[in-house]
Amino acid sequence: MISRISRHKYVPAPSHEWLMLATIFLLMLLNFLQTGMIVFAAAPLMGELGVSPQEYSLATAAYACVAVVTISKQRWLVERMGWKYYILGSLFIFFIGCIVGFNCRSFDGFLTGYVIMGFGGAAFMTGARVIINLFPPGLIRLTGIKSYAYGLTIGSALAPFLAAHLFMTASWHYLFVILMVVSLLSAITAAFCLPGIPAKEEMRSQSHPYILMALAAGSFLILYGFQHGNYAFFSNTVLVCVFLLLGLSSLYYFLRSMVRHNENRPLLSLKSLFSSKLYRNGVMLFFVCYLIMGSNSYLIPQILQQGLGFGWSTIGNWYALGQAAGVLGLIILMKILPKRPNGKKFYVTGFLCLLVYGFVMMGLTPTTSLQTYIVPALFVFVFFTVCVQGTVAAKAFAELQHDETIFSHAQQVKNMVSQMSVALGISLASIGLQWRTTIHYGVLNQHVATNDPVFVKTLSQISSVYSTHMNSDLASKAGFAWIASEVHKNAVILAGIDYFSLLFAVGIIGVIVMSRQKSLN
Numbered sequence: 001m002i003s004r005i006s007r008h009k010y011v012p013a014p015s016h017e018w019l020m021l022a023t024i025f026l027l028m029l030l031n032f033l034q035t036g037m038i039v040f041a042a043a044p045l046m047g048e049l050g051v052s053p054q055e056y057s058l059a060t061a062a063y064a065c066v067a068v069v070t071i072s073k074q075r076w077l078v079e080r081m082g083w084k085y086y087i088l089g090s091l092f093i094f095f096i097g098c099i100v101g102f103n104c105r106s107f108d109g110f111l112t113g114y115v116i117m118g119f120g121g122a123a124f125m126t127g128a129r130v131i132i133n134l135f136p137p138g139l140i141r142l143t144g145i146k147s148y149a150y151g152l153t154i155g156s157a158l159a160p161f162l163a164a165h166l167f168m169t170a171s172w173h174y175l176f177v178i179l180m181v182v183s184l185l186s187a188i189t190a191a192f193c194l195p196g197i198p199a200k201e202e203m204r205s206q207s208h209p210y211i212l213m214a215l216a217a218g219s220f221l222i223l224y225g226f227q228h229g230n231y232a233f234f235s236n237t238v239l240v241c242v243f244l245l246l247g248l249s250s251l252y253y254f255l256r257s258m259v260r261h262n263e264n265r266p267l268l269s270l271k272s273l274f275s276s277k278l279y280r281n282g283v284m285l286f287f288v289c290y291l292i293m294g295s296n297s298y299l300i301p302q303i304l305q306q307g308l309g310f311g312w313s314t315i316g317n318w319y320a321l322g323q324a325a326g327v328l329g330l331i332i333l334m335k336i337l338p339k340r341p342n343g344k345k346f347y348v349t350g351f352l353c354l355l356v357y358g359f360v361m362m363g364l365t366p367t368t369s370l371q372t373y374i375v376p377a378l379f380v381f382v383f384f385t386v387c388v389q390g391t392v393a394a395k396a397f398a399e400l401q402h403d404e405t406i407f408s409h410a411q412q413v414k415n416m417v418s419q420m421s422v423a424l425g426i427s428l429a430s431i432g433l434q435w436r437t438t439i440h441y442g443v444l445n446q447h448v449a450t451n452d453p454v455f456v457k458t459l460s461q462i463s464s465v466y467s468t469h470m471n472s473d474l475a476s477k478a479g480f481a482w483i484a485s486e487v488h489k490n491a492v493i494l495a496g497i498d499y500f501s502l503l504f505a506v507g508i509i510g511v512i513v514m515s516r517q518k519s520l521n
Helices: 002-007 014-040 042-049 053-072 074-081 083-103 107-121 123-132 139-169 174-193 209-232 237-260 277-307 312-323 325-336 344-361 370-395 404-445 453-466 472-516
Strands: none
Touching (some): 014 042, 042 053, 053 209, 053 404, 074 083, 074 123, 074 404, 083 107, 083 174, 107 123, 123 139, 139 174, 139 312, 209 404, 277 312, 277 370, 277 404, 277 472, 312 325, 325 370, 344 472, 453 472
16 A cells, blocks of 8 residues: 555545645654754753853854755756655654764754754754645645645644643754654654655756865854854854855855856746745745744743743743633634735735734833733734734745745745744844943943932842841841842833834834735735
């Protein structure tokens, strides 16, 4: 039976459509579980591994670089291996990386396992989306898109919840056990439904090692420059700029080569892709969305932990609940979009949600409630991502559906851009948080002086509380330390308010632009 299914070239047998849908769902679930858990657990992982944020940034940059290069080669590999063996091979490599991660006891072991996971895991998101096109046009293809979207939203919601609870009740190594279980389930379903016949030799795209090396070098230098800039931008600006300049030069060489050799079935058909205005605008909008998502995913835990003083496990639980709103938003979008396909209302609604999110979060105070204030705001933010990204995903590729290879290249380029834009968003958020926190701390610290009556009164009150447990000299020092801590917390909150004010402005601009544009509808 497996042999018969493997010989099936393009369309899965009707009796195995549910296996194809399960494969799509599990690949997306696996992709967003591993991304969400590793990124959310970065702070405690650094503590467990005994490394600094700057050292840990090497793992993030290496994974993203491997992912970008592997995504660029996806179609090239599928044409030579067939979908079944490509996905099974990717899952096997990912599984090996999880085993290395589970057994590691040092940062070197974690880095090795994480990079191996990148070689395999880069296939999941792009692969799941392109596999949907193996279905014939009609209702079943729409069901495939729903499976893809639900895997994304459910994985994003489960990741912080699982990471928080595993760190509190077990060991961080069990993150990899969960990923291994899901990857095994994915392999079982994929083995029974994916076609195994590769493309004919004359139809295969070509790849040159030097061009691929340029992509790898450019991706790594840019991503490492972004990540290194998180911790050394102000102290070593020249080195960061050199990284970025060399990386951009290498990427320019890669892109120029892809355009120049377009007639010879290149690795990525960039000239054909970007001749579509709809696709160009869609990729630009994806870039903006991923940039905002990357910055927000970095800043929210920082503000909640450093500014409002919530524990990491508490943040994980409530952040997961906020992400769960994506499932509800997706259900609503799936109900309305097929009946009323004009995209303008969804884009405007999405940026209105971003506007509201920024406006609400501008009201942060040290006593803000996590449950009744921040979680509802996160609901609104997730509606922004669902409305905008879900709609542009349905619209931007409409002109490229006729050619499976071009469509695959379009998905690859979009996901390569997403890796870069998320890294850029995280880096800009980190640099901005350092900058604005320092500015606000300097202003607030001016009031920590003996000639300020508010400071003197507050220090006296806090010291009197501590004096019931220690002598007056130690109580005064403890009171001063408490005030210094509160000054830092308030500086972080004010920096966060600056960021949310920027999102509010972006939301206004987005509403205006989306209400006037026509090409993405």
